[in-house]
Amino acid sequence: MKLKLILICLIGTLFSMQAQTSVKPTILENTGIISGKITDKKTNEPLPYVNIVVKENNKVITGEITSDKGTFQIKNLALKDYIVEIQFMGYKTITKAISLTNDAKNANLNTIAIEEDAIELKGVNIIAEPSTIEQKIDRKVINVGKDLTTAGATASEIMNNIPSVNVDQDGKLSLRGNENVRVLVDGRPSNIEASQLLKQIPSTSIKKIELITNPSAKYNPEGMSGIINIVLHKNANDGFNASINTGLTFAQTPKISNSLNMNYRTGKVNFFSTYGNNFGKNFNEGNISRLDDNSNQMFDIVNDNKSHLFKIGMDYYINDKNTISAYTNQNIFVGNGIVDVNIVNPNTSQNLLLNSKYFSDNTDGTYNVAFKHLTKKEGETLDLEINHSIYSENQDASFLTTFNNPNIPSSSYNDNLGDKRQNSTVNLDYVNPLNDKTNLELGAESRIIRTENNYMTNNSSLSNSDYSYDLDIYSAYATFGQKFKKIGYQLGARFESYKVNAMLNGVTAYKDDYFTVYPSASMTYSPTEKNQFQISLSRRVDRPSLDQTKPIREFSTPRITSIGNPELDPQFTTSIELNYTKTIAKGSFSTGLFIRSIYNEINRILYPDPQNQDQQIMSFDNFDNNTAYGFEASLNYKINSWWDIQPAIDFSSINQNGLVSVLNSTTNTFDLVSKEVTASAFNARFNSNFKATKNLRFLLFGFYRSGVDGVQFNGKEMYKIDTGGRYSFLKDKATLSVRFNDIFNTMKAGFDGQNPYPQVGQFTWESQSLYLGFNYIFGAGKNKNLQRKQRDNNTKQDGGGLF
DSSP states (O other): OHHOOOOOOOHHHHHHHHHTTSSSOOOOOTTTEEEEEEETTTTTTTTTTEEEEEEEETTTEEEEEEEEEEEEEEEEEEEEEEEEEEETTOHHHHHOOOOOOOSOOOEEEEEEEEBBBTOOOSSSSOOOOSEEEEEEESSEEEOHHHHHHTTOOOHHHGGGTTTTEEEOTTTTEEETBBBBEEEEETEOOSSSHHHHHHHSSGGGGEEEEEEHHHHOTTOBBBOOOOOEEEOOOOOOOOOEEEEEEEEEEEEEEEEEEEEEEEEETTTTTEEEEEEEEEEEEEEEEEEEEEEETTTTEEEEEEEEEEEEEEEEEEEOSSSSSSSEEEEEEEEEEEEEEEEEEEEOOOSGOOOEEEEEEEEEEEEEEEEEEEEEEOOTTTEEEEEEEEEEEEEEEEEEEEEEEESSSSSSSOOEEEEEEEEEEEEEEEEEEEEEEEEEEEEEEEEEEEEEEEEEEEEEEEEEOOEEEEEEEEEEEEEEEEEEEOOOOOEEEEEEEEEEEEEEEEEETTTTEEEEEEEEEEEEEEEEEEEEETTTEEEEEEEEOOOOOOOHHHHHHHHEESSEOOOTTOOOOOOOEEEEEEEEEEETTTEEEEEEEEEEEESSSSSEEEEEEEEEEEEEEEEEEEOOOOEEEEEEEEEEEEETTTEEEEEEEEEEEEEEEEOOOOOOTTTEEEEEEEEEEEEEEEEEEEEEEEOOOEEEEEEEEEEEEEEEEEEOEOOOOEEEEEEEEEEETTTTTEEEEEEEESSTOOEEEEEEEOOSEEEEEEEEEESEEEEEEEEEOOOEOOOOOOOOTTHHHHHHTTOOOOO
């Protein structure tokens, strides 16, 4: 009931503010007006959406974009001298000096014809040579350049090149040393597990990657370490435009990746689409040695995967103030996995081989409709967005165990996993700049999530199950910020009602219902234009995922089985960050510190199977309060005209609590014992780009990750060196890229542990590989730099934001 009252009051506030701002402001007698019309010099046609920027003493005072007829009118200007810049992508910038006085309050620039810039390449989405890193007020933005797209064929392969981000050999993602990170695509969540999703997105389909490590209250609070938002290419250029990318990775066997980005714009309608695919076999090998009985497990894993990614949509520009957009993202994945586990003992009669085969196919569809309204008041916006996603997976698995002892017959069984998930979201966002220094943001959201998981098996020792995990989340937020000459601040709070209901075979397995407030605060201080400090605070939550809660096997080998825990509670985190960014003559430097206080931490547990002491069960549980801290630093520096570097380091430390199984020598059974460790991780990256000629560039990349102590296992250090080059031709419309990853084949995931048994192990994958890529772009359109497109950027001043 409380939430309903909040939503009613919020919606009432939105409409009352809308009504208040509909009154036209009075133009004072001592203010002036600048007006005019912009046309194409070659065709004489009017150009809509051209940027008109008004500057005073080299500082931007205000601005406007031209209408559909190419006209503009900027009012309420003080009677002073100004510089007016006319900016439009693909055209030369025009500068005009204007003087507004009591005798000449209205400056009519009449018709200004602008011409195409011959230096600018006509066409679509020109990918820059080196990637660039922008430190914005609430996020770090990595604009993906050709150096990153040549790092690998998929998003998973390029993530390790990004500061503070790590991907392990299983594809699991972590940010600042923590795996509790929320991954979004185009600002929207996906039903696909992040490690699998990243392997399905071609690297050439990515426009930029945003790291939001301490989000404000307007963002959904999931993810202890923050949000990673992957923004795919979307064109809005006139006419028909396209870019084609194809890549071939040579490792144990060749792998193919392709992508195609297209758009067609005519008049007020823009159609856009993206298609990408990945095909090929992936090989992993590993071994785990138990030191107590001198046995050895050897793993041979082959995954033959095929994935397709589609993005199709359209924008309809109703007029200068209203835009409606619709798109769909479709992921199709088919995978065949073969896992051979060979257990070798000193007594050869105890040897056995488990052959497991997994046949999986899944589809994930996201459907999005959005409406944006710009009021007559500059900067005031109202956004309505409806998003619905459907995920379906089916996995058939077969297990065959053969024994070296001829007296023991082989055994086999089959099982099937069916998984269905639906996520429906409706959110409303309102932004009102109360004055030139003050900004108010309000919003409300409804999320309904339904999941079904069915497990069937013909193994008599296992049971069929039907598991569901349903969430109802209703929230509202408000943020208020002010920006002065050198100091700015923002305060916010998100109010959320959360209900969860888990059912196992028709019986309630877990149920919770609570109302929570997630506050946020941030402050920036810029003593000069080249120096900025920022401090921020937020409260966040990590809710158990379906895979963490479902009491059904995630995977199974002769000695270890992974299952979920339906009784997991949410984990809450309070984070404080301090960041500093400095712009220098040839680049920029940024650094940051963070401290986290964690309540009800979710962590892994490992214990012997009560029915078989030689079998281990891996699951999850909640633990007491915890703390974490860390720092990061990165530099973007251009040494000279032909050499630029981007070194980066990050360090994180967390006190982890967990349960380990310790053998009781008296009873010869295992006792669960609490264990606490300090898990500290250090990462270093060094990216260097060399410009040999105008068209030829080379790159060198180095990576180091320190060893990390854990509750269950201690990880060993990892490091590698990559090198590559790229050549542009056909007037920069075509690019040929090559990259040799892990030159010395040093990337290996080694570990050791003492509980429940002393053991050491190592896993390897196809880290050493050769990638060849080709890119070609064509089209003759000019980009329409629309205000509406700010929604895609998900920047802090926008109304839409990430949910």
